Amino acid sequence: MATLEHATRVATLLESYRELVAELRAELEGLGAGHAGLVGEKVAHALRAPVATELISAGGNDVLELTARTARMAETFTPSAASTATSLAHHITILLLQQIDLAWWSDAEDIEDSAALEDSDAFVDMHDWRREGRIKFSFSLASDRLVPRARNYAIRHWFPDWAPGTPGPSTAMARPEMVRLLNSLAIEFSHRAGPEVPPLWVNCITRSVADQCRLQELGFAAHLPSAHCRGWAADLEVAWFARFGAERTLVEMLNWYGDQGVLNAIDEGQIWHISPNPAAIDEWRV
Structure with a gap:
């Protein structure tokens, strides 16, 4: 800290x-x-x-x-x-x-690669938390395998109301504080938008430096250094919620948290990037 x-x-x-x-x-x-x-x-x-x-x-x-x-x-x-x-x-x-x-987050160390992430005890597996009913938002991991990539293509083109069809997080590992923060945002968004709107969709949380470099090589706008590589940022799907009339609701909610100084909330177009203020993070610690 x-x-x-x-x-x-x-x-x-x-x-x-x-x-x-x-x-x-x-x-x-x-x-x-x-x-x-x-x-x-x-x-x-x-x-x-x-x-x-x-x-x-x-x-x-x-x-x-x-x-x-x-x-x-x-x-x-x-x-x-x-x-x-x-x-x-x-x-x-x-x-x-x-x-x-x-x-x-200047004092947080960068996560260099997947091995460093797996060796750290500061992260939890979101798959485990989801099986235990402790995840309130939606996510689908990115994959280089053919079948999951084909599934994402099909969703984007033929079933766009099911999910955004975007690649999703590169790893299921995340800081528990970030998961609790995202759960809190997901619950509030559900209350604001109504039960007919899908849950908050998270595109990315943790990335290693190696992940970020790989994205750069593929032509993506993946900056370094990045709070993603320290476990203290997330990207949220926003534009997709226009299909359900809830995009403005989500934008207003994120802007409110930004105005309060709780989050650094950045409009990146299709997605919004968020990072929590260290002064507010105690709310999401155990």
């Missing part, structure tokens, strides 16, 4: 940092396509602001390296199914807002 001094320091930066990122996105959206150099200049100018420098540094990242990364993104970004971002400005916004996760 981060020290009280570190947590207090980060808390004082959040509102101003989010405002800076929102203003930057509006500027970048106004540029339109074909202005990679100007995009880089505007990002560099924004990240020189003391609030940005301090928050990014609190997460253990280097501002110059992050600026260079956004410049590379500006040169190479193309909207695709591998990225839920709707535009380059959106893509950069997601990266910058995820710096809040890293500032919150």
